[in-house]
Amino acid sequence: MNDRIDIPPYLAALNRAASYGQEFRQRSHPLHPQATVPELRRAFCVDLPEQGLSPEQVIDDLIAAAEPGLVGNTDPNFFAWVMGGSDPVGVAADWLTSVWGQNAGIFQTAPAAAIAEEAVSGWLLDLLDLPRESSVGFVTGATMAAFVGLAAARSEVLSRAGHDFEEQGLQGAPKIHIFISEDAHATNFAALRFLGFGSANIIKLPCDEAGLLSVDALSRAIDATAGPKIIVTQAGHINSGGFEDFPAITTLAKAHNAWVHVDGAFGLWARVLPEKSGLTDGLEQADSWSVDGHKWLQVPYDSGFAIVKDSQAHRRAMDISASYLNQSPGDGRNPTEFNPELSRRARGFAAWAVLRAAGRSGIREIVERHCLAASYLTEQLENLPGIRVLNKVHLNQVVVTLDETFDDRNSMVVRLADQINLSKRFFVRPAEWRGQTVLRFSIISHQTDLNHVERLAEFVGKVLEELKR
Ligand SMILES: Cc1ncc(COP(=O)(O)O)c(C=O)c1O
Structure with missing residues (x-):
C-alpha cells in the first residue's frame, strides 16, 4: 500500500518544503541568479488556475520557478550590498x-x-x-x-x-x-x-x-x-x-x-x-x-x-x-x-x-570575525598594485577604486566587478560614492571568514593583471 495516500495533501507540501530547505542549505548553489527576466516571467506569470492545484505540486512548482532566480546571499562568498545570510536556526x-x-x-x-x-x-x-x-x-x-x-x-x-x-x-x-x-x-x-x-x-x-x-x-x-x-x-x-x-x-x-x-x-x-x-x-x-x-x-x-x-x-x-x-x-x-x-x-x-542560539559570545564572534576579515582583506588589497582602498577600515566595509595606472578608472572598476562576478565564485557590486565608481566589499554574510576574503583578494589580483594587459 502507498502510505502517502493517508497523508493530507498539505502535510506533503510541508514535508517537501522542509526536506528541500535542508537540502538547499547543505549544497552549494549559484551565487548569481541564473534565469533571465523573460525566463522568470515564463515560470511565474502563468494563468491563475480555476481549480487549485495539489499543494505538493505547487511547492514543487515554486521551487522550480524561484531557484534559478535566487541571489546567493546565504553564501560566504557574497560581498555585495550589506546583507546577512539568514542563520539556519532563525530559518x-x-x-x-x-x-x-x-x-x-x-x-x-x-x-x-x-x-x-x-x-x-x-x-x-x-x-x-x-x-x-x-x-x-x-x-x-x-x-x-x-x-x-x-x-x-x-x-x-x-x-x-x-x-x-x-x-x-x-x-x-x-x-x-x-x-x-x-x-x-x-x-x-x-x-x-x-x-x-x-x-x-x-x-x-x-x-x-x-x-x-x-x-x-x-x-x-x-x-x-x-x-x-x-x-x-x-x-x-x-x-x-x-x-x-x-x-x-x-x-x-x-x-x-x-x-x-x-x-x-x-x-x-x-x-x-x-x-x-x-x-x-x-x-x-x-x-x-x-x-x-x-x-x-x-x-x-x-x-x-x-x-x-x-x-x-x-x-x-x-x-x-x-x-x-x-x-x-x-x-x-x-x-x-x-x-x-x-x-x-x-x-x-x-x-x-x-539570539539564544548565538549567545553573547556568538554575537561577539561573528562581529569580530567579520571585522578581522575586513582588516585582512584591506591588507591583501593594499599589497596589490593598481588598487586603492578608500576608507579607513574600522568595521566590515572595504571600499576600493583603481589608481592612476588605469585610464578611465570608473569604467575599469565596473569591469573589475564584472570580471569578479563572471567567475561565479564571488558576488560583488560596484557603487557610486562621492563622485566616483567604487567597489564595496561588505563582509557580513554569516559564514564568511579569513579564508573567503583571502581567496577573494587573490582573485582580485588575478583580474587586475588581466585588466592591465
Ligand atoms: C546604514 C544603513 N541604513 C539603513 C539601511 C536600510 O536597511 P533596510 O534595508 O533593512 O531597510 C541600510 C541597508 O543597507 C544601511 O546599510
Whole structure:
C-alpha cells in the first residue's frame, strides 16, 4: 500500500518544503541568479488556475520557478550590498512562525509572540547597552526602524514646542529643522519623506571623506535656527563603515533641546565588541536608534528594531486606538503600540531563536570575525598594485577604486566587478560614492571568514593583471 495516500495533501507540501530547505542549505548553489527576466516571467506569470492545484505540486512548482532566480546571499562568498545570510536556526524559527500563523498585532491575538518580543527587547537593550527604559518596535528593517524613530521624534519635538501633532498633524505646526549628513543612507531621506519632510525641508550638512557630518557645520547650522530640531546621525556609514562624533553631536543636541536619531543598521552591533565599542561612544545619549536584525545578527528577512528611549513618544507616534483592540488588565506587551502596523508577522520568534542560539559570545564572534576579515582583506588589497582602498577600515566595509595606472578608472572598476562576478565564485557590486565608481566589499554574510576574503583578494589580483594587459 502507498502510505502517502493517508497523508493530507498539505502535510506533503510541508514535508517537501522542509526536506528541500535542508537540502538547499547543505549544497552549494549559484551565487548569481541564473534565469533571465523573460525566463522568470515564463515560470511565474502563468494563468491563475480555476481549480487549485495539489499543494505538493505547487511547492514543487515554486521551487522550480524561484531557484534559478535566487541571489546567493546565504553564501560566504557574497560581498555585495550589506546583507546577512539568514542563520539556519532563525530559518527554523521562521518556519514555526508561519506554521503557528500568529497575528502579532496585539497581545491578545498572539500572547506568545508578544512576550517573545518583550524578551528580545530586554536582550537587545542589554547587548547594545542602550537606555534600559527604551521601548523596541519589531519592524521589517532599518528603513522602517528609522521611520518609527523619526515619527517619535516628530511627535516629541512638536509637543515640546506646544503643538499636538497627534491632534493637529503637520498643518500649522512650527517648522522642524532636520540636520543630516548629505551622505547619509538614502533610506533616512526616504523615511523623512514618508513623514512629510521633503528634501528642501532638510538641512543637509557637508561631510568628511568618510561621509560623516561635520560637527562644525552642524554647530553653525543649529545656532542659526530656532524651534524644534531633529539630528539624524550614522553609526556605520554604508560605504566607509564610519561613525559620527556622537559625544559632540549629543552635547550640541542637549544644549539645543534637539532629538538625535542614530541609523545603526549594521554599525550598532560594534557595541558588542569591547575593542570596537569605543567607535560608538556617546550614541547611548541619543533618543532613538534603528538597527537591523537581518544584517549582522543574521535573523532571516524581515527583521529590524526601532529603539526609542522615550517610550511615551514612541507609543504616541504609533498609536492605533480602537475599542476592539483594548488591552485587558494583566495583558503583556501590545506590539502594535510600537509598530506602524496592526496585523503583522510574529517577528520576535526568529530573533529570540537566533539570539539564544548565538549567545553573547556568538554575537561577539561573528562581529569580530567579520571585522578581522575586513582588516585582512584591506591588507591583501593594499599589497596589490593598481588598487586603492578608500576608507579607513574600522568595521566590515572595504571600499576600493583603481589608481592612476588605469585610464578611465570608473569604467575599469565596473569591469573589475564584472570580471569578479563572471567567475561565479564571488558576488560583488560596484557603487557610486562621492563622485566616483567604487567597489564595496561588505563582509557580513554569516559564514564568511579569513579564508573567503583571502581567496577573494587573490582573485582580485588575478583580474587586475588581466585588466592591465
Ligand atoms: C546604514 C544603513 N541604513 C539603513 C539601511 C536600510 O536597511 P533596510 O534595508 O533593512 O531597510 C541600510 C541597508 O543597507 C544601511 O546599510
